[in-house]
Amino acid sequence: MTAVHGSDHRRPGAQINAGLKKTELRPDSMERLLPLNALRVFAAVGRLASFSRAAKEINVTASAVSHQMRTLENYLGVPLLHRTGSRIELTNAGKLYLQQVQEGLAQLARATRAIKAAKSERTLRISCAPSLSALWLMRRIGRFTEAHPHIGLALTASRNLVDLHNGEYDLAIRYGRGVHEGFRCDLMSPNELFPVCSPRLVRGERPLRQPSDLRHHALLECADGEYYDAANPGWHGWLQSAGVYDVSSQRYLNFSPRLLMQQAAIDGLGVGLSRTLLAADFLESRQLVCPFGPVLELTSSYYLVCPAATADRPEIAAFRNWLIAEAQESRARLKLPAAKSR
Template identity: 35%
Template sequence: MAHPIPPLNALRAFEVTARLGTLARAAEELCVTASAVGHQVKNLEDWLGLPLFLTEHGIRRLTPEGERLAQQLGDAFGQINLACRAIGRRAAARELHINVTPTFAIRWLVPRLGKFQALNPGVAVHIATSARPIDFARDDVYAAILFGSGEWPGMTADLLFMEDVFPVCHPKLLKGKSALKKPEDLAGQTLLHTYHRRSDWARWLGAAGVPKSTVDPAHGQTFDLTTMAIDAAEAGLGIAITREVQVSDALASGRLAAPFRRDLLRGEGCYFVTRPDHRNDASVAAFRDWLIAEAGSAPSGSAAAE
């Protein structure tokens, strides 16, 4: 006799909410409303007879039971995903599945993708975007464009470019009595953060020698995506912290300005990371070679995004 299980929609809604952290991000992945996700999570809690989340000071956190269930459901849905993909994947090796951050896709990759397709008309590129850490086994991607030190255990990584992290703002903030002339002038200004890169301001201010007592690195507004923070900076809502290629066009056109030295925070690289079993696939190799060539033609001293 089969044992009853909770509704699959409720299990899925809970797993995505636990993984992404908020109902809004879960709703975006599931293509439903945040309210619908909340109802599904509540249905699961009612079915189990215990809470899976607690809200403290406005922050939603998993309970110990929620953490255990989230881990087990993540593994289970990952196995289901892999099984379905293994059955449904076409035999043609001319498909390319890669994962990139949303900002990199919007501001660097997609505007250039037509060049790759013109050179490789037989390769069907499937791009998935995510700002969260990639699980190659669960997500079943062949490659990803990632930022970091270049060390991902069990993966191969090819450096595309090194990158500096620096603030950008509307040019009007460089004028007047309160003009930004030195990093300490950020005191009292609105710092624009990105959810998955909340440490960037603290790291940059530390590199600039600005103590927390002068400029609070946690102060300001937070956005889900770096591209949203950049748009807010262009609108004059504050100062974003970003990377060269994300804003090269806006800097060149004068829509944004870099008020300080760009080389204070250095050392992060942009890498094309592949699973070893896909590294020599024809489509992966073609895309890697094209990326390296495109990165080499980027403006001197610049690199990639998110």
């Protein structure tokens, strides 16, 4: 012990002081000591070459700007500005330092924006019936992402029922009656059933003027089970409502999924039965027409479903409001014969 102390020619406590100085030079300690407000003031003064304009920009007094500049120069130990009357010029050290400070502040601003954006961004995981996804939702989903750029979407088209309580999905768009205990179920729009076909068939060799004219055309059906509901009719129920009883079963063509059936109708292969939202865009573009009624009101429709506990989350509420508004607008734009209750 004595030999060690005897070999140190510095005054007592020198080792402790040296250790403190070494600690003060660590980068994290330097960052804590940086006069960040003064750096912000210097960036404004250097860019504007004026104390008064810098003070106005950052909403402080000119004397406060002068004080911050003195603080920064004392901290650095070098002058950053030449002051000649009201004129301000950067020294060579000031010019070099200004460039570095501006780059550093810009990097801080970018990092701050990124953190805030990441905090505010939410991804909604949505399960949707395949037909509605393909024939209606995907045609307008871009409007939601444009209006809500910080809400991400992960959309899955599936007929399978999903567990909305296990966190895999936030929302489901499902066809049915909209009665599920413990869930909020919002009706997207009323739902009707009606015949659709290509405009070519309406004015073709065997024109479609009334329901009995269906005897001369193929009837297009969809057998994918997505819309099974004992209370909702297919062709059999619709023909009964129309008072037509002598259409041969040999005139039926079956397709799965529904997207194929609707495309077959567009291509003029026959007459299909469609529903409000599934046909909306195609009727508006005149790829399909509804040649005649009856238009049948259905007891089942599309519902947006989510757990009641999460229904008021801002991103879920935003999607719900947008979806219902889009669906109701689509329904309002349709020009169909008057609907008939069953």
